[in-house]
Amino acid sequence: MLDTSQASRARFITFEGGEGVGKSTQVKRLLASLAETSIQAVRTREPGGTPKAEAVRSFILQGRSESWGAGGEAVLFAAARLNHVNELIAPNLAAGKWVISDRFHDSTRAYQGLTGGVDDKLIAALESLALDGHAPDLTIVLDMDPEIAFRRVAQRAIEDGLALTGDRFEKEDIEWHKRLRDSFLSIAKANPSRCVVISADQGEDALEGAIWAVVSDKFPELTGRARA
Known part of the structure; x- marks a missing residue:
């Protein structure tokens, strides 16, 4: 693990939330803001x-894992996460680069655990294996009424001339x-x-x-770094 005493150490930020709340857009915007402060991310x-x-x-979102049940999906997500941590997240943090991820372990806890009914002990065990000590420094949970979120998704599809098709989870x-x-x-309340x-x-x-405002308050090293 990185030396937490270093004020300029790399940070790991995750975005969480339901479908259609705008995580991908805000991840891109945060990356741009960090670049303006000369942070490599x-x-x-x-x-x-x-x-x-x-x-x-691809296997999961195409619905091919649905017959495996929530427990099987949790195991698949953990396997993917372990590879993700080992090959991308950990090396970049070690190189001093911030990592910004659109979803991480809280999604498994929310989708397959609390919502899907998978036992918390299994979720925790898979979490421990996959994270290998690389927990996020900050998790931003974007919250929105699902009915509003899906109306936005539908409107965006109409404006872009795209067919409105849902993946494995959007179809619930x-x-x-x-x-x-x-x-x-609930996850956010338990991890303030x-x-x-x-x-x-x-x-x-x-x-x-x-x-x-949240990111700059959480990480004082951003103070004084002017955004262009």
């Missing part, structure tokens, strides 16, 4: 981030997504030193500003 996602983990992502009913939202809020909940029901610029 790497963008990644889960499941995915490495070739092997991306293969697992609205009550399932409401339980998922509660799961993320790491997780910050931010309402995603606001404009992209306002949300970007709220996220930057």
Whole structure:
């Protein structure tokens, strides 16, 4: 693990939340803001981030793992995460680069654990194996009523002229997504030193500003680094 006494050490930030809350957009914006302060940062996602983990992502999101049940999916996510940590996250942190990930271990705890019913002991064991001590320094939970989020997704698809198709999890009913939202809020409440909940029901610029305020407050080394 990195020396936590170093004020300029690399940081690991994760974004969590339900479907359609704008995580990917805000990950890109945070990367741009960090670049303006001369922070070297790497963008990644889960499941995915490495070739092997991306293969697992395709298998799961196409619905091919659904018959395995939530427990089987949790194991698949953990396998992908272990590869992701070993091949991308840990090496970049060791090289002094910040890592910003669109989802990480809290998604497994929320989707397969609290919402899917997988036993917490199994989730914790898989977490311990996959993280290998590389827990996030900060987790930003973007929160939004699922009904509003899905209306936004539908509107965006119409504006872009795209067919509205859902992946393995987007196809779950609205009550399932409401339980998922509660799961993320429960995780955040249980981990107040790491997780910050931010309402995603606001404009992209306002949300970007709220996220930057949290990040710069959490990491004092950003103070004095001027954004262009």
